Amino acid sequence: MTMGSRVYLARLAALPVFDPNGDRVGRVRDAVIRLRTTNRPPQVVGLVAEMALRRRIFLPIGRVTSMDAEAVVLSTGMLNLRRFEKRQNELLVLEEVLDRRVTVEPEDRQGDGQVGTVVDLAMELNRNNEWLITRVAVREHTGRLARRGHTYQVDYDRIRGLVGPTDTQGTSNLVALLEQMRPADMANALQDLPDARRNEVAAAFSDRTLADVLEELPEHDQVDILVHLNRERAADVLERMDPDDAADLLAELPKTEQSVLLDLMEPEEAAPVRQLMKYNPGTAGSVMTSEPVILTPDATVAEALARIREPELSPVVAAQVFVARAPSATPSGKYLGMVHFQRLLREPPSSMLGGIVDNDIDPLRPETNLTEITRRMATYDLVAMPVVDGTFRLVGAVTVDDVLDHSLPRDWRDRDAHDDEPAANLWGTRQTPGAAS
Structure with missing residues (x-):
């Protein structure tokens, strides 16, 4: 896909956006189209990009100099960093158009037409330097559960129902795009x-x-x-x-x-x-994971490395192995210590964990509060700490992401709670759709 006669909008999702200096601005999250009077095709007025701290901003299409399968490049680093807000008569392609059920009229405009689902929209540059929706990729409805309809493209003017009630919109194509993201x-x-x-x-x-x-x-x-x-x-x-x-x-x-x-x-x-x-809120017991990596002291370094390579483990959980007597599930046998993955990389594969275990840092107790946990993790530069009960059995581990999750304000994941935060480096304003960029 190159900046040329035709660009497919769904393929832009999640592509990185760079300014002219090669500095990354964010990632494409959607495309904005403006509906027009009569039967004229919609105009693509810009892209929505997500920046750091989950702020979504508007990028006028006129400031885009290239689009390919790898990235979107802008002509200027001057951006309006205000949070994007959709205007009247605008639609978001991925959010509101993808997966919509439509009717494709026959070429001779006779008959009832074929029912299908929107898979993608293609835009093309006209002589007035406007990007217009000209083609629609549609997957036909077969009426058979066991058979997936084939996908084909048609001119925009043969599509009916592209704009309408949301109950005509499915989920399969949007889900497929989202599942490519973190x-x-x-x-x-x-x-x-x-x-x-x-x-x-x-x-x-x-x-x-x-x-x-x-x-x-x-x-x-x-x-x-x-x-x-x-x-x-x-x-x-x-x-x-x-x-x-x-x-x-x-x-x-x-x-x-x-x-x-x-x-x-x-x-x-x-x-x-x-x-x-x-456990009481705000304590090690309430924030810990009960499924850290636990091995017995007679396990080898090779076994430990194989265990922490398992893809379902998060990086902080895989950063260390906790060593305890059997059983190896929480609550374990007596806790003996921990081995960081860097130490595992420096030891012979046949070495036993019991011989290289680090036990000079006192473990946490379930009732230890977050302030004390944070202080101790910072003191020893740890990404995880063991939690033991009164009989010194390992009951879990507190990881640095657990501490951050519960130390930040409760609404830290809610973007709407931070809409009033000032946007640094604010340049320019959002132009009226169709105006020169």
């Missing part, structure tokens, strides 16, 4: 959708994906999405969340609903969540 970016994109659309798209994710995304959303959005799922599905999603995140989410629900969902979860998945919910 969970935090997916969560951010969901916050931009209307509540009903957000819940519909979230429900279309797999259990694993939805679990990852919920962990990145503000609490009120987590609760709203969860309560719109049927209870069996909600329990399945909770099972795939980290136990500490599942416990935090359940704590936002009424007691009766907590009990119902915990009972629907598999007993072995619900057990650590129940245990975490017993």
Whole structure:
């Protein structure tokens, strides 16, 4: 895809945006089209880019000098950093047009037409230097569950129903685009959708994906999405969340609903969540993960390295191995110490963990408060600390992301809570669609 006669808008999603100096501005999150009178095709007026701190800004299409499969490049570094707000008669392509059910008129304009779903929109540059929607990629509806309809392209003027009630909009293509993003970016994109659309798209994710995304959303959005799922599905999603995140989410629900969902979860998945919910808020017990990497002292360095390479482990959990007597699940046998992954890389693969364990840092207790946890982690430059009970059994580990999550304001994930924050380096203003850039 190059800056030329035709550009497909859905393919721009998540591409990095650079200024003329090669400095990264953000990532493309959507494209803005302006509806026009009569049957004239919509005009693409700009892109929506996401910058640091999840701020979405408007990039006028006239300031884009190139678009290809790797990046979008701007002609200037002067940007309006005000948060993007959609104007009247504007639509967001990925959010509001993708997956919409439409009717494709026959070429001779006779007959009822073919029903299909919008997969992508193509824009082209006309002689007036305007980017107009000229082609629509549509997947046909076959009426057969076992057969996926083929995808084809038609001229824009043959499409009917591109703008209409949201109940004609599906989710499959938007979900496919979102699943290419990191969970935090997916969560951010969901916050931009209307509540009903957000819940519909979230429900279309797999259990694993939805679990990852919920962990990145503000609490009120987590609760709203969860309560719109049927209870069996909600329990399945909770099972795939980290136990500490599942416990935090359940704590936002009424007691009766907590009990119902915990009972629907598999007993072995619900057990650590129940245990975490017993600890007082703001303590090590309430913020720790109950599933750190635990191995016995007779395990080898090679076994430890294989364990921390498992892709489902987060970087902070995989940064160290905790060594304890059997059993190796929490609550473990007697805690012996920990081995950082850098130490593992320096030791022979056949070495046993019991011989290289670091035990000169006192572990935390479940009742240790966040202030003390933060002080000790900063003192020893640690990304995780063990938590032991009164009999010195390992019951979990507090990681640096746990501490940050619970030290920041409760609404830190909610972009709307920070809309009034000043935008630094503000240049220019958003132009009226169609004006010269």
